[in-house]
Amino acid sequence: MNKEYQTCNKLDYLKISVTYNCNLNCRFCQQQMEKKASIAWEDFKKTIEEVTAKNKLRLVILTGGEPLVWPHLNDAIKLCKKKDVKEIGLFTNGVLLDEDKIKELKAIGVDWIRISIYGSTAEINDGFLPNPDTKSFDLIIRAIKNLKKFGFRRKVRVTIMKPNLNDVENIINKMYELEVEELDFRAFSPTNIKEIDDSYALTNDDFKKIIPRVLALKEKYKDKMRIKCLPGCYEFLFGKEMPAASSIPHCTCGKTYLGVTAEGKIRECFGVHTSLGHINKDDVNEIWEKSDTLKNIRKFEGADECSECIFLKYCKVSDCFAATFNRYGDFNHKNPLCPLDKPVTSVEEWEGWKSKFM
């Protein structure tokens, strides 16, 4: 084993977008930019065999597009099991998750399933679809209910965009009624399609209005439901006290994690549109050990303009670097998602900033 490999972090998990095909085609979906590609079975198999030969994988997440429309999904899950992957997770829109499908997934070894939803009513949720008559909302609610029935945690993701911004409290209350145990919020990321971004992207002012409201309900429901407000910076910037560094979730992109797109591109993060290599011609382990991009991510200590900020030690890795990279082409800038107008250099300055929103 060479020295670089010894010093590089352990590859702990893979997120694989197995297909860009989807049964919904939501208007805001990032993957509208990509051609409708799917991973060939041989490439999937090569990747898992290659990576597990050198790494004990803790987690493989299968996503898409919609993974439930990929014809090799069951074989992929079985292969991961055979190669001793500790945990297999699935991201899905939930529409195809009837009782038989959930039972089948449980039986072949899926450990958890995360379902996406966008509104507290059919009108809001299905309004994100090109054809709102699909009855998706009812099917998604059915899937959330079925999770518990078949021994899965109720895990839900909500992507927040302009049209559902004012529905956030209703969504949280609805998820509480449905006994959801984990609820993650994610902000819309630009697709680079102007008309979509103009209709859906949130401004920093939107974030400032919405995050304190989410955090208030997070507190209210904390005994029953774990609410996460991504990216990580929002929770501590709007929190009551300076956080303990150990309580901040760290971005794992490129450090313990790699992504593979449906076109077979290997990426440090699904939020960026570059590629480190391709699974059908490159060795994933070699990329993990030798890529200069990955080395730079691992040693990044925070942007120069953030150097005086009291949050630097929390923020430098917990925030989403993809947003910075997509805007500037490198990481060394204050993250465009940061709601601070300028870095705060003392607790007093931070309290003053917070008092305007809380």
Ligand SMILES: C[S@@+](CC[C@H](N)C(=O)[O-])C[C@H]1O[C@@H](n2cnc3c(N)ncnc32)[C@H](O)[C@@H]1O
């Ligand atoms: C791409 S989908 C793939 C899995 C599955 N089809 C689903 O909908 O959950 C995974 C997640 O990405 C989110 N997503 C799609 N487009 C996005 C965008 N432009 N910005 C932020 N999140 C987005 C979706 O809301 C969904 O929660």
Ligand code: SF4
């Ligand atoms: S269901 Fe998921 S993959 Fe399909 S269009 Fe919607 S967000 Fe994109």
Ligand code: SF4
């Ligand atoms: S100014 Fe920089 S370090 Fe401070 S919270 Fe914003 S992005 Fe993080």
